[in-house]
Structure formats: C-alpha cells, structure tokens
Amino acid sequence: MCAPNMPGAKALRVGEDQFGNFWYGTEKRDEIRSFYATCVPTCADDADIYDDKQDACTVSKQLAIVYLAGGGDFCAKGTPGAKAIRSQSKAVGDGNYWYRPEMASRVKPFYASCHSKCARGDRAVDATHCKVDNADALAYLQSEQMLRSVGIKPEDTTGEGGATCDDRSPGRNAITGCCRKCMRLFVEVSFQV
16 A cells, blocks of 8 residues: 555656556656655555564464464465465564565465354364354353253243343354254253262
8 A cells, every 4th residue: 555645656647658557757756755655565454464574464364373373274275375374484484474465465365265164162073063162152051951951941031041142043043953962961961960
C-alpha cells in the first residue's frame, strides 16, 4: 500500500503508457522518492504484521502455525504458500513463521485451506467425530442427562450444571444426537461411583 494522493503518485499515473509501464522525468525524482517512501508491503492477512527489520510478514493464523509446526492436518499439503513460509522462516531462523511480502498471493490461498475438523477447543477422535471439551456445554449437557435419568425435566430447571444453553441450537442438537450413547454411559458410570 502507498499513499495515493502524493504528488509522486499523481506524476506516475500521468506517465503510464499504453502497455502499462510507468515513466517520469528526472526532474520529478524527489517527488517519486517521497511517494516510494510511503509504500509498505502488503501481507496475506490483516492480522499478519510486516517487520521491516526482517523484510517479512509474520504468520498469525493459529491453524496454519499448528500445521507448520507439525501438530495437525488442518491445511492443504504441499502448497506454494506453505513452502514460502517454511523457506523464509528457515532463513530468518528465530523460531517464528515468516514469509516475504511478495509471496502474500501464495500464502493467502494456503490460509484459506486451513480448517479445523471440530469446534474450537474440541478434539477429533476419528475422521468423522469430535469429542466435546467445552466446559460450559459439558456441564449443561451432563446435568441435563442426569436430571432426565432421575425423572426431572431439564426445562423445569434453571441450568443446575452452571451453564444454560439454547435447546433449539443446531450445535446442541448435533452434540446430543451424536453422543446420546456416550451420555448414557456417563450417567451410568456416575451413578456407579
């Protein structure tokens, strides 16, 4: 990005030829230099920060960082963006993840390929199922199952589990539909202890 209203920017716009090349007369060199000084490299994401000392952008996407560190298969393998990050990070050598600003167009699709299989904080137990680890949701779901097992309707209570969840929520329905068997097992084990 550069400051668009500088005299140097205006001079360059006027000096564009039919082939998309930009020209200026030597008498405009100081205006052009001032314009160039306003230009800051653009990174792949607004959260990535350009560091002029490293002449590189920091990687800010947490899933990408975990993937690059070898901690999961959240992102597409073998992409030019991932290769650019690994190459620049090795060159900088400070343990962080970096990429050159000119590689932002390759890093952006790499970022777009990064997705978690499960909701934030939950763990994948296999290719198609996630284990709920959200403490508030677990407290609510477990107290609901406990109440039902002793004949109390959960809707007649005010969330004895310490959290209240919306019964109409698609996420809650997905969790209870997937894990009814798990919850029954939890309730049975809880009463045996």
